[in-house]
Structure formats: C-alpha cells, structure tokens
Amino acid sequence: MMRRFVRVAMLGIWLGVSLIVIPQRASAGYLNDAGLGAASALTTFIYAPIKIGYAVLGGVLGGLGYLVSVGSVDVAKKIWVPSMGGTYVITPEMLQGDRPIRFFGSDTSELGSGEAGY
Numbered sequence: 001m002m003r004r005f006v007r008v009a010m011l012g013i014w015l016g017v018s019l020i021v022i023p024q025r026a027s028a029g030y031l032n033d034a035g036l037g038a039a040s041a042l043t044t045f046i047y048a049p050i051k052i053g054y055a056v057l058g059g060v061l062g063g064l065g066y067l068v069s070v071g072s073v074d075v076a077k078k079i080w081v082p083s084m085g086g087t088y089v090i091t092p093e094m095l096q097g098d099r100p101i102r103f104f105g106s107d108t109s110e111l112g113s114g115e116a117g118y
Contacts, residue, residue: 036092043090051088051103058083081105 062079069075085105093099 033092036095040090040092040095043095047090048088051086054103055084055088081107 058079062076062083065079066072066076082104086102087094087100090101091099094101
C-alpha cells in the first residue's frame, strides 16, 4: 500500500514538474525542423555508405587509369571528379528542394558561383 502511494506521489510530482518545464506551445516551425532533421539523418544513414563506396571504387579505378595511361592526370580526373565529387551528406535544405543532391561530381568550372561545394 505504501509503495503504491509513493509511486502515485512520484508520478504526480513528475507530471507537475513536466507541465511547468515543457513550453505551453510548440511552434510548427520547430516541429517541421525536427522532422526534416530526422529525415535528413535517416536519409544520410542510407545514402552515405553507397556514395562512399562509389567514391572509393572511383578512386581506385582513377588510380588504375592514371597508371595505364602512363601518368595522364586528365584521364584520372575524368574518373575521380564524377566519382569522388558530389554530395555526401543529405541536409534538410536538400530534402526541401532548396539545394540539389548531386550523386556525381562535376568540374567546378561548370557550376555557378554558389554551387561549387555541393
């Protein structure tokens, strides 16, 4: 009987404190940001290993291309740039369509000034 009273009292205290500490209104923007953050983390968790595997394979094949072409950096770059460039982490802005997701990299001279790192 005493244990039950202690449990009920502890539950009441916890509930009372949580009502005081928790904000009365959560803004819709906060919930939207939290959802987009969780979605971007989950998407990156799936996407990043695939992209990293592709980049490693491109790095190895680019190195072999460099050796086979007797030291031609142009040949190696044609493999390295598309495979090792591009997006590795998916951000909330990308999920909203504000920034592009680039699986394949491209030469920075082809991109606009604000897109060079993505």
